[in-house]
Amino acid sequence: MRMEQFSSASVDFDDNRQDEEKAANEWERKMAYALVSHEFGLLFEALADGLKSRYAELCSACFISATWLTHMLSLLPDTGIRVAARVCLLKRFILIFKSARDIEDKALSMLALNSFIQDSAGLQDLTPSMKDVLKGLRELKKYSPLAFDMLKVLSEGNESSVHDMWNHKEIAQVDCGSNGEVLSIVCFRDKIFSGHSDGTIKVWTGRGSILHLIQEVRQHTKGVTSLIAPQSGDRLHSGSLDKTIRVWSIDKDGLQCHQVHDMKDHVQSLVVSGSVACFIPQGSGVKVHSWNGGSKLLNANKHVKCLSLAQGRLYCGCYDNSIQEIDLASGTLSNIQSGSPENC
Structure with a gap:
């Protein structure tokens, strides 16, 4: 969203605006690092419990927080906390990605999953649900370039095979x-x-x-x-x-x-x-x-x-x-x- 705002606005940014943006990014990284480092990722366990809550507001708040922190992990030095995040949250994100009807929830869970596929262990844990994940990414491809990039990664970079996967014609469903x-x-x-x-x-x-x-x-x-x-x-x-x-x-x-x-x-x-x-x-x-x-x-x-x-x-x-x-x-x-x- 920031990139889109910058590209649509004037290229002539003043120094104050750039400094503010830099400071905001730095504050965000420091805040995320402090949260995920506490008790070596204990917060991920709490967020995982919150994602199972029957209270919609609590579940939604934990979902957004977990997505943000997981995304920030890819921008932070790897101290082993990613393993804790993967153990606590990966299955929940996969479940949300497969079952979510709202396009925003699907996009948020996709953003989180993208952080986990950066290493081989995350890809291995994703393998049992790969078919459903690929299906969801094909649906999101028309909305987000990130979905297409993830398809390439999950298909070992073979762009033509990714193209073949979604190059099909859908017909109407008939109820029998x-x-x-x-x-x-x-x-x-x-x-x-x-x-x-x-x-x-x-x-x-x-x-x-x-x-x-x-x-x-x-x-x-x-x-x-x-x-x-x-x-x-x-x-x-x-x-x-x-x-x-x-x-x-x-x-x-x-x-x-x-x-x-x-x-x-x-x-x-x-x-x-x-x-x-x-x-x-x-x-x-x-x-x-x-x-x-x-x-x-x-x-x-x-x-x-x-x-x-x-x-x-x-x-x-x-x-x-x-x-x-x-x-x-x-x-x-x-x-x-x-x-x-x-x-x-």
């Missing part, structure tokens, strides 16, 4: 709450299909920045967990917790159900190729179903989390952090990777 959670979604040509927890399948078309609902069908009786639309055909496959797989035609008249296959088990993570469908049942293993009617349980000793099917080979991501490959033609199973918590 009346049909429960969105459990699956797939795009096919110019349409978008969404599966919902109440068994509904919705068909949308996107024009410009708005989604238009063009059809809604509810033939599944429970949640639609999977939607598959092979790009080479005009069929949509839906898997559901009602233990069925349905095959739909996609044409100008909308979705029409042509086949219903009883799986006798919950269908999750459905994949389809040629004459077979594979899915994760309620228990362990993977179920392979032929459209002719036969079914077989594979990999029965593994609890599978996700599936992918390509060129007759089924790939299973398992809860024990391993990846397994199954040749559907021969039934041969091989371990691609045995995982551990470190490389999960």
